[in-house]
Amino acid sequence: MAQMTLIQAITQAMDEELARDPRVFITGEDVGKRGGVFRATMGLIEKYGPERVVDSPLAELSIVAIGIGAALADLRPICEIQFADFIHPAFNQIANEAARFYYRSNGQWRVPMVIRSPYGGGISGALYHSQSVEAFFAHVPGLKVVIPSTPYDAKGLLKSAVRDPNPVLFFEPKKGYRAIKGDVPEEEYIVPIGPARIAREGEDISVFAYGMMAYYAEIAAEQVAQEGISAEVVDLRTLAPVDRDAIRNSVMKTGKALVVYEDNLTLGYGAEIAAIIADECFEYMDGPVKRLAGPDVPGVPFSHPMQDFFMPNPNKIADAIRDLVAY
């Protein structure tokens, strides 16, 4: 087993998939010569050449759209959107073309592509380098949405995403790129898209999270464990299609549910998790389903104190756990 960071695991996954399948190629802004703004594609152009690691102009709409075209015509593109905040011009292409193609052609065409993008706040990126956009895409049937929180999952899930015959949005918690480290096996493996991961077992309360918030939830669970609270942390990993069984099984056991996400509260992805629990676990509940998320303001501001007020963190999660357990 090798210890590596989240971003190293992502690079390794792309490296292995490029080696495995000649149809796989990468495109995006500065992904080639510069190795990507976060260095996710570092070294890949040297290994696979500029035909397979392709620098694009600053044109998100078409980075995605040429990916869709190439995927329809049997390539396996990995399109990098440099920041999730920049993905909006491509929304039409993703929601109207990629998501609907298989359905509207009655199965004649598939769109086997991956759109990778760093997302989330906490790095003083201000309003246009901090966004969480997963809820927009998880709302659209036909898209898969994946967010890893460990290097092991990042590698295994990204490899699955490349092999998946559907369009997969693969959002990476950029604050965790170098902060999150973990073991990654030497040998080949994949992590299937779909199942959630029980990051920590517990009895008193279920905490549902993904990305950086799953990482924080584990830290929070450790904090409250000192006080005798047994919190179960469920890392959802795949947001669409979501693992309803894992949600149900956990809540039936604990009777309490806290959903944590760093997007704005209202209509954020966690709202759907709360709805699933309300719908399917009502008679098992010992308290209200609670959400801990960012406030409903139009962006994560630049200034440190405001950013800290915005972002959930281990202390805020631990407090929310305590409150709900005491209910």
Place this chain on the structure above:
Amino acid sequence: MLLDWYYQMVLIRQFEETCYQLYQEKRITGVYLHLYSGQEAVGVGALAALEPRDHVITAYRDHGIALARGVDANTCMAEMMGRKTGTSGGKGGSMHLASREHNFWGGYAIVGGHIPLATGIALSDNYRGEDNVVLCFVGDGATNNGYFHEGVNMAAIWDLPVVFLIESNGYGMGTETHRASGQPELHKRAIAYGIKDGGRIDGQNVIEVHQALTDAVAYARKNGPVLIEAITYRYRGHGVSDRQYNSRLRDELTEWLENKDPIGILERYLTKKYKNIEPELKKLIDQAQRVVAASVEYAESSPVPTYEDLISNVYV
């Protein structure tokens, strides 16, 4: 006038290099800081061609534009440090300086996103029968996305008074212009849109920039959009965290610094033309240093925002 331009360029350089230093010392936080060092003549020369009633809009490399437009260095620096007294109360930071009273519509972090806004601002003035001009700074990298095409084309069909000034600094982030643009002579796109081609100008010579923009602004005020391309160069990476810059481009940088530095070019011009002007220039440099030092002090002694600030200005 020339001395004023000299002062503005020196002020911008001093501001930017101080920001660089403050960033290294973590007194300016975050990971995004896009410095204007090297490009000063474009902003200063272009803005000198405008009247106060005209409008200015730019992308994320916006500090120099704000300063040249007359936005107070104190409030700019306070924004860089995320203070309540900043141009945007600390909400925006480096990439989103803006000042309504200066008709400075701000910096924008989404590449190209501001270009159609410029067309819309011009639409408003045109609609109300005013003949103000919008000066829209555009990076070379932004010319390859849909915003540019749509925004310029709509200005063209409605003859709106926008000067689209492309600051061609050679790179869209790390990608050279010729690798990102089928036609790397970007001003030539004017022909395709049926608008005035303002040509390619030396963006390091503030006098040339001013002359060309004076013509372009006069044309736009009467007739409609102009596309003009200033060749320039940034001395720091795309952003300050861009470390690859040094190893890759050292020779290129040296050449620009030594022979094509906008402040150096004006300095040589002034010292040749006016005898014994050096003490005057020195005074302006000292003044710029004092203003920037004071701005740092102002920013650091300003209050930080509160939770109330976080949730303010969501709805009118």
